Amino acid sequence: MSRAVLIARRELSAYFRSPLGSVVIASALLLDGILFYWRSLSQRLLSGEALAEFFWWTSGVTITAALFLAMRLVAEERQTGTFTLLNTAPLREWEIILGKYLSVFAMVLILQLLSLYMPLLLLVNGKVSLGHIAVGYLGEVLLGGAAAAIGLFASTLTRSQLVSIVVGAAIVVVMLVFWVLAQAIDPPLNKFLAAAALHHANFRPFQFGILELGATAYYLSVAYLFLLGAVKILEARRWR
Protein backbone atom coordinates (compact mmCIF):
# COMPACT_ATOMS: atom_id res chain seq x y z
CA MET A 1 0.00 0.00 0.00
CA SER A 2 2.81 2.41 0.88
CA ARG A 3 4.31 1.92 -2.57
CA ALA A 4 0.91 2.62 -4.16
CA VAL A 5 0.92 5.92 -2.26
CA LEU A 6 4.49 6.54 -3.47
CA ILE A 7 3.36 6.06 -7.08
CA ALA A 8 0.30 8.24 -6.46
CA ARG A 9 2.50 11.03 -5.09
CA ARG A 10 4.77 10.91 -8.11
CA GLU A 11 1.85 10.90 -10.52
CA LEU A 12 0.21 13.78 -8.74
CA SER A 13 3.38 15.83 -8.92
CA ALA A 14 3.66 14.93 -12.64
CA TYR A 15 0.16 16.34 -13.22
CA PHE A 16 1.23 19.69 -11.87
CA ARG A 17 4.68 19.76 -13.47
CA SER A 18 3.29 19.09 -16.93
CA PRO A 19 0.67 21.28 -18.58
CA LEU A 20 -1.89 18.47 -18.72
CA GLY A 21 -3.18 18.70 -15.15
CA SER A 22 -3.53 22.48 -15.09
CA VAL A 23 -4.97 22.69 -18.61
CA VAL A 24 -7.60 20.02 -17.98
CA ILE A 25 -8.64 21.48 -14.62
CA ALA A 26 -8.68 25.07 -15.93
CA SER A 27 -10.70 24.06 -19.00
CA ALA A 28 -13.13 22.05 -16.89
CA LEU A 29 -13.64 24.96 -14.51
CA LEU A 30 -14.15 27.38 -17.39
CA LEU A 31 -16.73 25.08 -18.92
CA ASP A 32 -18.38 24.56 -15.52
CA GLY A 33 -18.60 28.32 -15.05
CA ILE A 34 -20.13 28.92 -18.48
CA LEU A 35 -22.64 26.10 -18.01
CA PHE A 36 -23.47 27.32 -14.50
CA TYR A 37 -24.20 30.82 -15.76
CA TRP A 38 -26.08 29.61 -18.84
CA ARG A 39 -28.13 26.74 -17.37
CA SER A 40 -28.49 27.77 -13.71
CA LEU A 41 -28.18 31.52 -13.25
CA SER A 42 -29.69 32.76 -16.53
CA GLN A 43 -32.83 30.63 -16.19
CA ARG A 44 -35.68 31.64 -13.93
CA LEU A 45 -35.26 28.64 -11.65
CA LEU A 46 -35.69 28.05 -7.95
CA SER A 47 -32.33 27.76 -6.24
CA GLY A 48 -32.79 24.00 -5.62
CA GLU A 49 -33.57 23.47 -9.30
CA ALA A 50 -30.58 25.60 -10.27
CA LEU A 51 -28.36 23.45 -8.05
CA ALA A 52 -29.74 20.23 -9.58
CA GLU A 53 -29.16 21.72 -13.03
CA PHE A 54 -25.56 22.57 -12.04
CA PHE A 55 -24.87 18.99 -10.92
CA TRP A 56 -26.42 17.63 -14.13
CA TRP A 57 -24.22 19.68 -16.43
CA THR A 58 -21.04 19.52 -14.40
CA SER A 59 -21.28 15.73 -14.28
CA GLY A 60 -20.57 15.66 -18.03
CA VAL A 61 -17.56 17.92 -17.49
CA THR A 62 -16.35 15.67 -14.68
CA ILE A 63 -16.54 12.55 -16.86
CA THR A 64 -14.66 14.26 -19.70
CA ALA A 65 -11.99 15.68 -17.38
CA ALA A 66 -11.50 12.28 -15.70
CA LEU A 67 -10.96 10.62 -19.08
CA PHE A 68 -8.45 13.25 -20.16
CA LEU A 69 -6.57 13.02 -16.86
CA ALA A 70 -6.46 9.22 -16.93
CA MET A 71 -5.46 8.75 -20.56
CA ARG A 72 -1.72 9.22 -19.89
CA LEU A 73 -1.38 7.09 -16.78
CA VAL A 74 -0.08 3.88 -18.34
CA ALA A 75 -0.02 4.71 -22.07
CA GLU A 76 2.49 7.53 -21.64
CA GLU A 77 4.78 5.42 -19.46
CA ARG A 78 4.75 2.59 -21.97
CA GLN A 79 5.44 5.01 -24.80
CA THR A 80 8.40 6.67 -23.07
CA GLY A 81 9.75 3.41 -21.61
CA THR A 82 9.43 4.49 -17.96
CA PHE A 83 6.96 1.71 -17.24
CA THR A 84 9.95 -0.64 -17.13
CA LEU A 85 10.95 0.93 -13.82
CA LEU A 86 7.61 0.00 -12.25
CA ASN A 87 7.48 -3.36 -13.98
CA THR A 88 10.89 -4.44 -12.71
CA ALA A 89 10.44 -3.11 -9.17
CA PRO A 90 9.18 -5.54 -6.52
CA LEU A 91 5.59 -4.36 -6.91
CA ARG A 92 2.40 -6.20 -7.61
CA GLU A 93 0.29 -5.02 -10.53
CA TRP A 94 -2.52 -3.92 -8.21
CA GLU A 95 -0.13 -1.58 -6.40
CA ILE A 96 0.78 0.08 -9.70
CA ILE A 97 -2.87 0.46 -10.74
CA LEU A 98 -3.99 1.59 -7.29
CA GLY A 99 -1.23 4.20 -7.13
CA LYS A 100 -2.14 5.58 -10.51
CA TYR A 101 -5.83 5.53 -9.71
CA LEU A 102 -5.31 7.39 -6.44
CA SER A 103 -3.54 10.17 -8.31
CA VAL A 104 -6.26 10.66 -10.91
CA PHE A 105 -8.92 10.38 -8.20
CA ALA A 106 -7.14 13.12 -6.27
CA MET A 107 -7.25 15.28 -9.39
CA VAL A 108 -11.01 14.66 -9.70
CA LEU A 109 -11.37 15.71 -6.04
CA ILE A 110 -9.34 18.87 -6.66
CA LEU A 111 -11.57 19.72 -9.62
CA GLN A 112 -14.67 19.28 -7.47
CA LEU A 113 -13.22 21.42 -4.68
CA LEU A 114 -12.38 24.21 -7.11
CA SER A 115 -15.91 24.18 -8.52
CA LEU A 116 -17.44 24.46 -5.04
CA TYR A 117 -17.78 28.24 -5.26
CA MET A 118 -20.71 27.85 -7.66
CA PRO A 119 -23.02 25.87 -5.33
CA LEU A 120 -21.85 28.11 -2.47
CA LEU A 121 -23.14 31.12 -4.43
CA LEU A 122 -26.54 29.43 -4.52
CA LEU A 123 -26.27 28.60 -0.82
CA VAL A 124 -25.53 32.20 0.09
CA ASN A 125 -28.02 33.84 -2.26
CA GLY A 126 -30.73 31.18 -2.41
CA LYS A 127 -32.33 28.42 -0.44
CA VAL A 128 -30.43 25.20 -0.86
CA SER A 129 -29.43 22.73 1.80
CA LEU A 130 -25.89 21.72 2.62
CA GLY A 131 -27.09 18.12 2.35
CA HIS A 132 -28.11 18.64 -1.28
CA ILE A 133 -24.69 20.08 -2.05
CA ALA A 134 -22.88 17.29 -0.19
CA VAL A 135 -24.86 14.49 -1.85
CA GLY A 136 -24.55 16.15 -5.25
CA TYR A 137 -20.78 16.30 -4.85
CA LEU A 138 -20.70 12.71 -3.62
CA GLY A 139 -22.38 11.77 -6.90
CA GLU A 140 -19.86 13.84 -8.85
CA VAL A 141 -16.95 12.19 -7.07
CA LEU A 142 -18.37 8.69 -7.55
CA LEU A 143 -19.11 9.34 -11.22
CA GLY A 144 -15.68 10.94 -11.73
CA GLY A 145 -14.05 8.01 -9.94
CA ALA A 146 -15.84 5.51 -12.19
CA ALA A 147 -14.91 7.48 -15.33
CA ALA A 148 -11.28 7.69 -14.14
CA ALA A 149 -11.21 3.91 -13.67
CA ILE A 150 -12.56 3.47 -17.22
CA GLY A 151 -9.91 5.90 -18.50
CA LEU A 152 -7.16 4.06 -16.61
CA PHE A 153 -8.37 0.74 -18.00
CA ALA A 154 -8.26 2.17 -21.53
CA SER A 155 -4.77 3.53 -20.84
CA THR A 156 -3.47 0.01 -20.12
CA LEU A 157 -4.62 -1.18 -23.54
CA THR A 158 -2.33 0.93 -25.69
CA ARG A 159 0.85 3.00 -25.86
CA SER A 160 -0.96 5.87 -27.55
CA GLN A 161 -2.69 8.44 -25.36
CA LEU A 162 -4.91 9.38 -28.27
CA VAL A 163 -6.10 5.82 -28.75
CA SER A 164 -6.45 5.54 -24.98
CA ILE A 165 -8.87 8.45 -24.72
CA VAL A 166 -10.82 7.31 -27.78
CA VAL A 167 -11.26 3.84 -26.27
CA GLY A 168 -12.14 5.32 -22.86
CA ALA A 169 -14.67 7.68 -24.42
CA ALA A 170 -16.18 4.84 -26.45
CA ILE A 171 -16.71 2.76 -23.31
CA VAL A 172 -18.26 5.73 -21.52
CA VAL A 173 -20.56 6.54 -24.44
CA VAL A 174 -21.75 2.94 -24.65
CA MET A 175 -22.46 2.94 -20.91
CA LEU A 176 -24.21 6.31 -21.17
CA VAL A 177 -26.61 5.16 -23.87
CA PHE A 178 -27.62 2.03 -21.99
CA TRP A 179 -30.66 3.92 -20.73
CA VAL A 180 -31.71 4.81 -24.31
CA LEU A 181 -31.43 1.16 -25.28
CA ALA A 182 -33.36 0.23 -22.15
CA GLN A 183 -36.33 2.19 -23.46
CA ALA A 184 -36.25 0.38 -26.77
CA ILE A 185 -36.07 -3.25 -25.63
CA ASP A 186 -38.28 -5.63 -23.67
CA PRO A 187 -37.99 -6.70 -20.05
CA PRO A 188 -36.09 -8.08 -18.27
CA LEU A 189 -33.03 -6.91 -20.23
CA ASN A 190 -34.24 -3.32 -20.26
CA LYS A 191 -34.14 -3.21 -16.45
CA PHE A 192 -30.61 -4.53 -16.46
CA LEU A 193 -29.49 -1.97 -19.03
CA ALA A 194 -31.20 0.88 -17.20
CA ALA A 195 -29.48 -0.16 -13.99
CA ALA A 196 -26.12 -0.43 -15.79
CA ALA A 197 -26.33 3.07 -17.36
CA LEU A 198 -23.40 5.21 -16.26
CA HIS A 199 -25.36 8.38 -15.83
CA HIS A 200 -29.12 8.62 -16.20
CA ALA A 201 -30.90 6.55 -13.52
CA ASN A 202 -27.85 6.19 -11.34
CA PHE A 203 -26.86 9.83 -11.22
CA ARG A 204 -30.33 11.42 -11.02
CA PRO A 205 -30.78 10.76 -7.27
CA PHE A 206 -27.49 12.50 -6.43
CA GLN A 207 -28.47 15.42 -8.66
CA PHE A 208 -31.49 16.08 -6.49
CA GLY A 209 -29.71 15.49 -3.21
CA ILE A 210 -31.01 11.96 -2.61
CA LEU A 211 -28.44 9.51 -1.36
CA GLU A 212 -29.16 6.08 -2.81
CA LEU A 213 -27.04 3.17 -1.69
CA GLY A 214 -27.79 1.24 -4.88
CA ALA A 215 -26.40 4.00 -7.08
CA THR A 216 -23.41 4.42 -4.76
CA ALA A 217 -22.71 0.69 -4.95
CA TYR A 218 -23.10 0.85 -8.73
CA TYR A 219 -20.39 3.48 -9.17
CA LEU A 220 -18.06 1.73 -6.75
CA SER A 221 -18.61 -1.52 -8.65
CA VAL A 222 -17.88 0.10 -12.02
CA ALA A 223 -14.65 1.57 -10.64
CA TYR A 224 -13.66 -1.76 -9.08
CA LEU A 225 -14.38 -3.80 -12.22
CA PHE A 226 -12.41 -1.54 -14.52
CA LEU A 227 -9.49 -1.34 -12.10
CA LEU A 228 -9.53 -5.12 -11.85
CA GLY A 229 -9.53 -5.27 -15.64
CA ALA A 230 -6.53 -2.92 -15.73
CA VAL A 231 -4.65 -5.13 -13.24
CA LYS A 232 -5.40 -8.24 -15.28
CA ILE A 233 -4.16 -6.58 -18.46
CA LEU A 234 -0.86 -5.66 -16.80
CA GLU A 235 -0.51 -9.22 -15.49
CA ALA A 236 -1.28 -10.68 -18.91
CA ARG A 237 1.21 -8.39 -20.64
CA ARG A 238 4.12 -10.05 -18.83
CA TRP A 239 3.22 -13.33 -20.54
CA ARG A 240 3.03 -11.87 -24.05
Next chain:
Amino acid sequence: MIEIQELCKYYGQRRAIGPLSARIEKGEVIGLLGLNGAGKTTTLRVLACDLLPSSGTVKVGGIDVVERPEEVRRKIGYLSDRPPLYDEMRVREYLQFAYELRGKSSADGKKRVPAVAERLGLERVIDDPVFSLSHGYRQRVGIAQAVVHEPELVVLDEPISGLDPVQIVEMRALVRQLGETHTVIVSSHILSEISETCDRLLVLRDGVIVASGTEEELSQSLLEGIRIELTVRAESSDLARILGVLRAIPDVGSAGAIAALERGARVQSFEIQAKRDVREQVGVSLLQAGFPLLAMQRTESELEDVFLRLAGGTRPNAAKSEVS
Protein backbone atom coordinates in the same frame (compact mmCIF):
# COMPACT_ATOMS: atom_id res chain seq x y z
CA MET B 1 23.63 -16.77 -8.96
CA ILE B 2 21.61 -17.33 -12.17
CA GLU B 3 20.48 -20.64 -13.60
CA ILE B 4 18.71 -20.65 -16.93
CA GLN B 5 17.38 -23.96 -18.20
CA GLU B 6 15.73 -24.48 -21.56
CA LEU B 7 14.34 -20.97 -21.51
CA CYS B 8 12.02 -20.09 -24.40
CA LYS B 9 10.09 -16.90 -25.03
CA TYR B 10 7.51 -16.59 -27.79
CA TYR B 11 5.88 -13.41 -29.08
CA GLY B 12 2.72 -14.88 -30.52
CA GLN B 13 3.86 -17.68 -32.81
CA ARG B 14 7.36 -16.27 -33.20
CA ARG B 15 10.11 -17.68 -31.03
CA ALA B 16 12.22 -14.78 -29.76
CA ILE B 17 14.64 -16.80 -27.67
CA GLY B 18 15.40 -20.36 -26.80
CA PRO B 19 15.90 -23.02 -25.95
CA LEU B 20 18.55 -21.25 -23.92
CA SER B 21 20.53 -22.58 -20.99
CA ALA B 22 23.29 -20.85 -19.05
CA ARG B 23 24.76 -20.54 -15.61
CA ILE B 24 26.21 -17.34 -14.23
CA GLU B 25 28.20 -17.33 -11.01
CA LYS B 26 28.07 -14.68 -8.33
CA GLY B 27 30.47 -11.81 -8.96
CA GLU B 28 30.92 -12.48 -12.68
CA VAL B 29 30.72 -9.71 -15.26
CA ILE B 30 29.01 -11.25 -18.26
CA GLY B 31 28.81 -9.76 -21.72
CA LEU B 32 25.74 -10.75 -23.70
CA LEU B 33 26.56 -10.29 -27.35
CA GLY B 34 24.46 -10.49 -30.43
CA LEU B 35 23.43 -8.56 -33.47
CA ASN B 36 20.19 -6.59 -33.42
CA GLY B 37 17.26 -8.99 -33.13
CA ALA B 38 19.37 -11.81 -31.66
CA GLY B 39 17.25 -11.90 -28.50
CA LYS B 40 19.47 -9.98 -26.06
CA THR B 41 16.80 -7.60 -24.80
CA THR B 42 14.20 -10.34 -24.45
CA THR B 43 16.64 -12.46 -22.47
CA LEU B 44 17.46 -9.56 -20.16
CA ARG B 45 13.79 -8.64 -19.74
CA VAL B 46 13.05 -12.19 -18.63
CA LEU B 47 15.96 -12.07 -16.17
CA ALA B 48 14.65 -8.77 -14.80
CA CYS B 49 11.12 -10.25 -14.48
CA ASP B 50 9.78 -7.64 -16.87
CA LEU B 51 8.57 -10.54 -19.02
CA LEU B 52 7.76 -14.07 -17.97
CA PRO B 53 9.18 -17.03 -19.89
CA SER B 54 6.96 -19.09 -22.20
CA SER B 55 8.72 -22.24 -21.03
CA GLY B 56 11.81 -23.31 -19.16
CA THR B 57 13.06 -22.07 -15.82
CA VAL B 58 15.06 -19.08 -14.70
CA LYS B 59 16.32 -18.89 -11.15
CA VAL B 60 18.06 -15.90 -9.65
CA GLY B 61 19.74 -16.63 -6.34
CA GLY B 62 17.81 -19.91 -6.27
CA ILE B 63 14.43 -18.17 -6.64
CA ASP B 64 12.21 -18.94 -9.62
CA VAL B 65 11.18 -15.84 -11.62
CA VAL B 66 7.69 -17.24 -12.25
CA GLU B 67 6.93 -18.48 -8.76
CA ARG B 68 8.24 -15.53 -6.75
CA PRO B 69 8.88 -12.64 -9.15
CA GLU B 70 8.69 -9.91 -6.48
CA GLU B 71 11.50 -11.52 -4.52
CA VAL B 72 13.63 -11.83 -7.64
CA ARG B 73 13.02 -8.19 -8.53
CA ARG B 74 14.30 -7.16 -5.12
CA LYS B 75 17.67 -8.69 -6.05
CA ILE B 76 17.88 -7.06 -9.47
CA GLY B 77 18.65 -3.64 -10.82
CA TYR B 78 17.73 -3.26 -14.47
CA LEU B 79 18.61 -0.61 -17.01
CA SER B 80 16.61 -1.06 -20.19
CA ASP B 81 17.91 0.01 -23.60
CA ARG B 82 16.00 3.27 -23.08
CA PRO B 83 16.72 4.56 -19.54
CA PRO B 84 13.36 4.73 -17.71
CA LEU B 85 13.62 8.36 -16.67
CA TYR B 86 10.84 10.72 -15.65
CA ASP B 87 11.86 13.93 -17.39
CA GLU B 88 9.99 16.28 -15.08
CA MET B 89 11.73 15.01 -11.93
CA ARG B 90 15.06 16.18 -10.55
CA VAL B 91 17.83 13.58 -10.44
CA ARG B 92 17.81 13.45 -6.62
CA GLU B 93 14.07 12.92 -6.31
CA TYR B 94 14.06 10.42 -9.17
CA LEU B 95 16.71 8.29 -7.47
CA GLN B 96 14.89 8.64 -4.15
CA PHE B 97 11.69 7.47 -5.86
CA ALA B 98 13.51 4.51 -7.47
CA TYR B 99 14.99 3.62 -4.08
CA GLU B 100 11.69 3.71 -2.19
CA LEU B 101 9.95 1.85 -5.02
CA ARG B 102 12.17 -1.12 -4.16
CA GLY B 103 10.67 -1.19 -0.67
CA LYS B 104 13.46 0.75 1.03
CA SER B 105 12.89 3.42 3.63
CA SER B 106 12.79 7.10 2.78
CA ALA B 107 15.29 7.98 5.54
CA ASP B 108 17.87 5.47 4.23
CA GLY B 109 17.32 6.80 0.73
CA LYS B 110 18.32 10.30 1.77
CA LYS B 111 21.76 8.94 2.73
CA ARG B 112 22.08 6.41 -0.07
CA VAL B 113 21.11 8.65 -3.01
CA PRO B 114 23.96 11.18 -2.62
CA ALA B 115 26.43 8.31 -2.18
CA VAL B 116 25.29 6.64 -5.42
CA ALA B 117 25.30 9.97 -7.23
CA GLU B 118 28.90 10.52 -6.14
CA ARG B 119 29.93 7.03 -7.22
CA LEU B 120 28.43 7.57 -10.66
CA GLY B 121 29.73 11.10 -11.09
CA LEU B 122 26.32 12.74 -10.84
CA GLU B 123 27.02 15.23 -8.02
CA ARG B 124 27.11 18.16 -10.42
CA VAL B 125 23.65 17.44 -11.83
CA ILE B 126 21.92 15.91 -8.82
CA ASP B 127 19.52 18.84 -8.45
CA ASP B 128 18.97 19.33 -12.18
CA PRO B 129 15.78 18.21 -13.89
CA VAL B 130 16.24 15.01 -15.85
CA PHE B 131 15.08 16.58 -19.13
CA SER B 132 18.08 18.95 -19.09
CA LEU B 133 20.69 16.14 -18.97
CA SER B 134 22.94 15.09 -21.83
CA HIS B 135 22.73 11.55 -23.22
CA GLY B 136 25.77 10.46 -21.20
CA TYR B 137 24.32 11.74 -17.95
CA ARG B 138 20.95 10.16 -18.73
CA GLN B 139 22.70 6.80 -19.10
CA ARG B 140 24.44 7.38 -15.78
CA VAL B 141 21.19 8.24 -14.03
CA GLY B 142 19.72 5.10 -15.59
CA ILE B 143 22.54 3.03 -14.09
CA ALA B 144 22.18 4.86 -10.78
CA GLN B 145 18.51 3.82 -10.52
CA ALA B 146 19.58 0.25 -11.25
CA VAL B 147 22.10 0.14 -8.40
CA VAL B 148 20.63 2.58 -5.88
CA HIS B 149 18.95 -0.20 -3.87
CA GLU B 150 22.15 -2.26 -3.78
CA PRO B 151 20.93 -5.25 -5.82
CA GLU B 152 22.92 -8.45 -6.09
CA LEU B 153 22.50 -8.56 -9.86
CA VAL B 154 22.78 -5.57 -12.19
CA VAL B 155 21.42 -6.01 -15.71
CA LEU B 156 22.41 -3.35 -18.24
CA ASP B 157 20.92 -3.43 -21.73
CA GLU B 158 23.20 -1.65 -24.19
CA PRO B 159 24.46 0.98 -21.71
CA ILE B 160 27.15 2.15 -24.12
CA SER B 161 24.84 2.71 -27.05
CA GLY B 162 24.92 6.27 -28.37
CA LEU B 163 27.76 7.48 -26.15
CA ASP B 164 30.72 9.45 -27.48
CA PRO B 165 34.26 7.96 -27.24
CA VAL B 166 35.07 9.68 -23.94
CA GLN B 167 31.79 8.58 -22.43
CA ILE B 168 32.40 5.02 -23.67
CA VAL B 169 35.70 4.89 -21.81
CA GLU B 170 34.01 6.25 -18.68
CA MET B 171 31.15 3.78 -19.01
CA ARG B 172 33.56 0.85 -19.36
CA ALA B 173 35.30 1.96 -16.18
CA LEU B 174 31.91 2.23 -14.50
CA VAL B 175 30.90 -1.29 -15.50
CA ARG B 176 34.24 -2.62 -14.26
CA GLN B 177 33.67 -0.76 -11.00
CA LEU B 178 30.18 -2.26 -10.65
CA GLY B 179 31.68 -5.69 -11.20
CA GLU B 180 33.65 -5.31 -7.98
CA THR B 181 30.49 -5.37 -5.88
CA HIS B 182 27.77 -6.90 -8.05
CA THR B 183 27.12 -9.64 -10.53
CA VAL B 184 26.74 -7.75 -13.79
CA ILE B 185 25.22 -8.69 -17.14
CA VAL B 186 25.82 -6.17 -19.87
CA SER B 187 24.58 -6.49 -23.43
CA SER B 188 25.87 -4.99 -26.63
CA HIS B 189 25.86 -5.61 -30.34
CA ILE B 190 29.35 -4.14 -30.67
CA LEU B 191 31.92 -6.51 -29.32
CA SER B 192 34.79 -4.12 -28.77
CA GLU B 193 32.57 -2.04 -26.49
CA ILE B 194 32.37 -4.70 -23.83
CA SER B 195 35.09 -7.26 -24.48
CA GLU B 196 37.48 -5.44 -22.16
CA THR B 197 35.03 -5.16 -19.30
CA CYS B 198 33.64 -8.69 -19.12
CA ASP B 199 34.94 -11.86 -17.48
CA ARG B 200 32.97 -14.01 -19.86
CA LEU B 201 31.01 -13.56 -23.06
CA LEU B 202 27.78 -15.24 -24.13
CA VAL B 203 27.12 -14.92 -27.83
CA LEU B 204 23.48 -15.04 -28.93
CA ARG B 205 22.24 -15.78 -32.41
CA ASP B 206 18.56 -16.24 -33.26
CA GLY B 207 17.75 -16.47 -29.56
CA VAL B 208 20.22 -19.25 -28.84
CA ILE B 209 23.61 -19.09 -27.12
CA VAL B 210 26.07 -20.14 -29.80
CA ALA B 211 29.24 -19.67 -27.78
CA SER B 212 30.39 -18.95 -24.27
CA GLY B 213 33.79 -18.22 -22.82
CA THR B 214 36.47 -15.63 -22.34
CA GLU B 215 37.77 -13.60 -25.27
CA GLU B 216 40.83 -15.84 -25.54
CA GLU B 217 38.83 -19.06 -25.33
CA LEU B 218 36.51 -17.95 -28.08
CA SER B 219 39.41 -16.85 -30.28
CA GLN B 220 41.33 -20.08 -29.82
CA SER B 221 38.40 -22.35 -30.39
CA LEU B 222 37.01 -20.54 -33.38
CA LEU B 223 39.88 -19.07 -35.27
CA GLU B 224 42.23 -21.78 -36.39
CA GLY B 225 45.85 -20.83 -35.79
CA ILE B 226 47.19 -17.55 -37.04
CA ARG B 227 46.69 -15.25 -39.96
CA ILE B 228 49.59 -13.78 -41.94
CA GLU B 229 49.41 -10.95 -44.41
CA LEU B 230 52.23 -10.50 -46.90
CA THR B 231 53.11 -8.30 -49.84
CA VAL B 232 55.44 -9.35 -52.68
CA ARG B 233 56.81 -7.80 -55.87
CA ALA B 234 55.09 -9.67 -58.69
CA GLU B 235 52.92 -9.26 -61.73
CA SER B 236 49.24 -9.97 -61.47
CA SER B 237 49.73 -12.85 -63.87
CA ASP B 238 51.89 -14.50 -61.18
CA LEU B 239 49.08 -14.75 -58.66
CA ALA B 240 48.27 -18.40 -59.27
CA ARG B 241 51.93 -19.38 -59.08
CA ILE B 242 52.52 -17.53 -55.84
CA LEU B 243 49.41 -19.11 -54.30
CA GLY B 244 50.73 -22.50 -55.33
CA VAL B 245 54.02 -21.75 -53.55
CA LEU B 246 52.24 -20.63 -50.40
CA ARG B 247 49.85 -23.59 -50.30
CA ALA B 248 52.74 -25.99 -50.67
CA ILE B 249 54.18 -24.88 -47.33
CA PRO B 250 53.36 -27.43 -44.60
CA ASP B 251 50.65 -26.39 -42.08
CA VAL B 252 49.24 -23.66 -44.32
CA GLY B 253 45.48 -24.13 -44.29
CA SER B 254 44.46 -21.63 -46.90
CA ALA B 255 45.95 -18.82 -48.95
CA GLY B 256 44.24 -16.12 -50.93
CA ALA B 257 44.93 -12.85 -52.68
CA ILE B 258 43.69 -9.69 -51.06
CA ALA B 259 43.66 -6.05 -52.08
CA ALA B 260 47.19 -4.63 -52.28
CA LEU B 261 48.38 -3.38 -48.90
CA GLU B 262 50.94 -1.02 -50.48
CA ARG B 263 50.78 1.42 -53.36
CA GLY B 264 52.90 0.96 -56.45
CA ALA B 265 53.28 -1.07 -59.58
CA ARG B 266 53.80 -4.85 -59.44
CA VAL B 267 52.64 -5.13 -55.84
CA GLN B 268 50.51 -8.09 -54.79
CA SER B 269 49.22 -8.91 -51.31
CA PHE B 270 48.13 -12.25 -49.89
CA GLU B 271 46.67 -13.70 -46.73
CA ILE B 272 47.49 -17.06 -45.22
CA GLN B 273 45.67 -19.02 -42.54
CA ALA B 274 48.12 -21.42 -40.92
CA LYS B 275 48.10 -23.78 -37.97
CA ARG B 276 51.40 -22.34 -36.72
CA ASP B 277 53.74 -19.45 -37.38
CA VAL B 278 55.14 -20.21 -40.84
CA ARG B 279 56.65 -16.81 -41.64
CA GLU B 280 60.22 -18.11 -42.02
CA GLN B 281 59.19 -20.79 -44.50
CA VAL B 282 57.06 -18.28 -46.39
CA GLY B 283 60.04 -15.94 -46.78
CA VAL B 284 62.37 -18.71 -47.93
CA SER B 285 59.86 -20.28 -50.32
CA LEU B 286 58.99 -16.99 -51.99
CA LEU B 287 62.64 -16.04 -52.46
CA GLN B 288 63.39 -19.44 -53.92
CA ALA B 289 60.50 -19.00 -56.32
CA GLY B 290 61.86 -15.59 -57.35
CA PHE B 291 59.32 -13.30 -55.71
CA PRO B 292 60.92 -10.58 -53.52
CA LEU B 293 59.09 -10.13 -50.23
CA LEU B 294 58.18 -6.48 -49.50
CA ALA B 295 56.36 -6.96 -46.18
CA MET B 296 54.95 -9.66 -43.97
CA GLN B 297 53.03 -9.45 -40.70
CA ARG B 298 51.13 -11.72 -38.41
CA THR B 299 47.63 -10.42 -37.61
CA GLU B 300 46.24 -11.45 -34.26
CA SER B 301 43.00 -13.41 -34.18
CA GLU B 302 40.54 -10.61 -33.74
CA LEU B 303 37.58 -11.12 -31.49
CA GLU B 304 35.45 -9.15 -33.89
CA ASP B 305 36.02 -11.92 -36.43
CA VAL B 306 34.86 -14.47 -33.90
CA PHE B 307 31.84 -12.39 -33.10
CA LEU B 308 30.88 -11.92 -36.73
CA ARG B 309 31.25 -15.59 -37.39
CA LEU B 310 29.16 -16.54 -34.38
CA ALA B 311 26.56 -13.84 -34.26
CA GLY B 312 26.05 -13.20 -37.91
CA GLY B 313 26.78 -16.63 -39.28
CA THR B 314 29.27 -15.10 -41.75
CA ARG B 315 32.82 -16.17 -42.34
CA PRO B 316 35.55 -13.82 -41.23
CA ASN B 317 37.17 -11.99 -44.11
CA ALA B 318 34.34 -13.05 -46.35
CA ALA B 319 34.60 -9.75 -48.16
CA LYS B 320 38.15 -10.43 -49.18
CA SER B 321 38.69 -11.97 -52.56
CA GLU B 322 40.15 -15.38 -52.95
CA VAL B 323 41.85 -16.75 -55.99
CA SER B 324 41.76 -20.45 -56.29
